[in-house]
Amino acid sequence: MKTRILITHISQTLNYGSAMMALNLISRMKPLLPNSEIYCECDDYHLDRLKVGTGIHDLKKFDALFNTKLTPITKVKRYIFGNDESIKKITDNFDFLIVLGGDDLSETYKKGALLKGSVYKSINKKCKVILAGQSFGPFFGSTRTMIRNFYKDISIITRDDNSFEFSKELGIKKLVKSRDLAMMPLPHQQEFAKIVEDYSDLHPNKYITMVPSGLWHKYTEDKEGYIDMWKQLIKNLTKRYPEFKFVILGHVLGPAKSDDRFVIKEIEKSMSSTERENLIFITETIQPAEARQILGGSFMVITGRMHAAVSTFFMRKPAISLAYSEKYAGVIGRGLELPDLIVESRNQTWGKQSPLLEEVDKKITYVEKNYKELTKKIDIKVAECTALVEDQINFIVSEILQCKKKSA
Incomplete structure (x- = not known):
C-alpha cells in the first residue's frame, strides 16, 4: 500500500x-x-x-x-x-x-x-x-x-x-x-537558464536587479510614498551606474493582494520614456529557476522579497534586503551571517525624501568596497546552508x- x-x-x-x-x-x-x-x-x-x-x-x-x-x-x-x-x-x-x-x-x-x-x-x-x-x-x-x-x-x-x-x-x-x-x-536549473538569452541587453554583472514588493502595507500605510521611494531609488541608481541596465523584476505575481506587478506598473507608468531608457521590466509569468537565473546574473540585487535575496545569494551574488519582518534577521542576518545587507524598513518614512534612500545608498557603497570578500563569504555560508x-x-x-x- x-x-x-x-x-x-x-x-x-x-x-x-x-x-x-x-x-x-x-x-x-x-x-x-x-x-x-x-x-x-x-x-x-x-x-x-x-x-x-x-x-x-x-x-x-x-x-x-x-x-x-x-x-x-x-x-x-x-x-x-x-x-x-x-x-x-x-x-x-x-x-x-x-x-x-x-x-x-x-x-x-x-x-x-x-x-x-x-x-x-x-x-x-x-x-x-x-x-x-x-x-x-x-x-x-x-x-x-x-x-x-x-x-x-x-x-x-x-x-x-x-x-x-x-x-x-x-x-x-x-x-x-x-x-x-x-x-x-533548483531542479533543471541549467535548462531554465536559457531565459537570459531572451534579453539581449543583459550581460553578466552589467545590470542591477530590483524587486519591489507588492506587500507595501507591511512597510507603511503610505502607498504613494512607498511607490515614490522605489521610483527615486531607481533614478538614483541609473545616475550612479550610467553604463548599467536595470531589471525591475516581479517575484510574487499572486495572489492579487500581494502581486508585485501592482507596484511595478505604478512605477513604470509614472516614468518618462527617457527615465525608462535603461530599464527592463520583467513581470510576465516565468519559472522560479528562470527568476533565479536573472537574479544571479546581476552585479547586485535590491529587494523587498526575501526569497529573491535567497536566490541571489545561492547564485553567489550580494543582495540588499528591505526588511519588514523577523524572517530577514533569521534567514539572512544569522543564517548567512550577513546582517549588514539588511535595511530595517518597517515603520519608516517613505517617499522621495525617505531616509531609507540614504541607508540603501550606504549599503550599496558597502557592497562595492567589499565585493570580493562578500562573495567569498556568501559562497561559504550558502554551502553550509x-x-x-x-x-x-x-x-x-x-x-x-x-x-x-x-x-x-
Whole structure:
C-alpha cells in the first residue's frame, strides 16, 4: 500500500519563493520514496507548473476546502475537537501532512499561528504533521502558552537559528535545525537558464536587479510614498551606474493582494520614456529557476522579497534586503551571517525624501568596497546552508520510512 503524502502551502506557484521550496522538496523526496503518492494543495494550473518545475509528472492535486466563513473562535472549537470536515478529509485520506514554511507561524502573524496550531494538533492525532522550513515565533505571554499546547507534539524544522532557539525553549519535542528549502539548486536549473538569452541587453554583472514588493502595507500605510521611494531609488541608481541596465523584476505575481506587478506598473507608468531608457521590466509569468537565473546574473540585487535575496545569494551574488519582518534577521542576518545587507524598513518614512534612500545608498557603497570578500563569504555560508537543507529532507524521508515500517 502506497504512503499518501499531502503537501500544503504550495497553492501559489506565482509566489516564486513558495514555489522554490516546493520544487526542491518534491524533486528530492520523490525519488527516495518511490512507493508514495504526493498530493499538492493547489489547482490544476499550479499543479502543472509544479510538474514542469520538478519534472515529476505523477503529482496529484488536493483541495483542503477549509471553511473561510466561520468566526475564528468557532474554527478553533471545531479544529480542537476534530469536528471540521476539512480536517476529517485530510486524516481519512493521508498518512503525512507536510506544511511548507514561510513566516506565517511567526510573531508577525500570531493570530493565524494560533488558528493553524489548533488545526495541526487535531490532524496530528491521526495523520503525522511535519512543519518544514519554518520561521517560528517568538510568541509571548498567553499566546506563548497556547502556542506550546498546540505545537509541542508536532515535528518542526526551523529555517533559522532564532526560530530554533525559541522552539527549543518552548519545549517542542521533535525539533530540527535547518535552513530555507530554497537554499539548494533548483531542479533543471541549467535548462531554465536559457531565459537570459531572451534579453539581449543583459550581460553578466552589467545590470542591477530590483524587486519591489507588492506587500507595501507591511512597510507603511503610505502607498504613494512607498511607490515614490522605489521610483527615486531607481533614478538614483541609473545616475550612479550610467553604463548599467536595470531589471525591475516581479517575484510574487499572486495572489492579487500581494502581486508585485501592482507596484511595478505604478512605477513604470509614472516614468518618462527617457527615465525608462535603461530599464527592463520583467513581470510576465516565468519559472522560479528562470527568476533565479536573472537574479544571479546581476552585479547586485535590491529587494523587498526575501526569497529573491535567497536566490541571489545561492547564485553567489550580494543582495540588499528591505526588511519588514523577523524572517530577514533569521534567514539572512544569522543564517548567512550577513546582517549588514539588511535595511530595517518597517515603520519608516517613505517617499522621495525617505531616509531609507540614504541607508540603501550606504549599503550599496558597502557592497562595492567589499565585493570580493562578500562573495567569498556568501559562497561559504550558502554551502553550509545547503548541507543543512539536505539534512532537513533526509529527516522528512526518514520519518516517512520509519512510520511505514511501524505500520507494516
